[in-house]
Amino acid sequence: MDRLPRRKVLRLMAATAGLGIGAVAFRPGAALALNIAGDDHVGDPPPLYPGLFGSAETAFEDTVTRLPKAAALARSLGPVQTAATEVGFDPALAGPDRWVGLLDGLRGAERMTQLEEVNRFANRVDYISDRRNYRVEDYWATPAEFFAKGGDCEDFALTKFVSLHRLGYNEDRLRIALAMDQRRRLYHAVLVVYLRDDAYVLDNQIKRVTPHREITHYRPLASFNSRRLWLHRA
Secondary structure, X not given: OOOEOHHHHHHHHHHXXXXXXXXXXXXXXXXXXXXXXXXXOOOOOOOEEEOHHHOEEEEEEOOOOOOHHHHHHHHHOXXXXXXXXXXXXXXXXXXXXXXXXXXXXXXXXXXXXXXXXXXXXXHOOOEOOHHHHHOOOOOOOOHHHHHHHOEOHHHHHHHHHHHHHXXXXXXXXXXXXXXXXXXXXXXXXXXXXXXXXXXXXXXXXXXXXXXXXXXXXXXXXXXXXXXXXXXXXO
């Protein structure tokens, strides 16, 4: 079953406690306009941020020093690992070399096609807990490790993040979001992508890419990329 252990979530939330310098608060469900004119080019920041899942958001700068997971994400945005360099790679899985081939084939494709194909490709990988994979409570895998060994929900989200970043998406369009799944009463992580005036969710529990407003059972707690952290409240 896909879940984030409560201990892991509490560590993440504790890392964000006390943040106040440089914060910008938004009204519940409000959209933050970024004053970008012209077409919505994915290489630029998004034209606005709709409040994720209808929440109020508070943004903070310089999160890498406060949130270790942001540093793990930043490291994953480095050079691509391939089957030749990944110990234990199983070619029967959707491995790193096939991943690179997928991204090459998606360059120049329509944006929703890119999102759907990246989501579908990653979701073929098996869900395996960090405890089973690495004998630790919390481990954030690189895409190569994820394709070689499987991973948990934040590993799915991180690999999708890196995939779209390599396709030219500005990092300000991408966030890993931590939420409470109120149906199953479990913590969960997904990738959120901002296109035009909407936010789309890439989820290993949902087959299709879904606008965030259509998902009513997730209560967001925090979201981040390697540059910024957002805290959320209903």
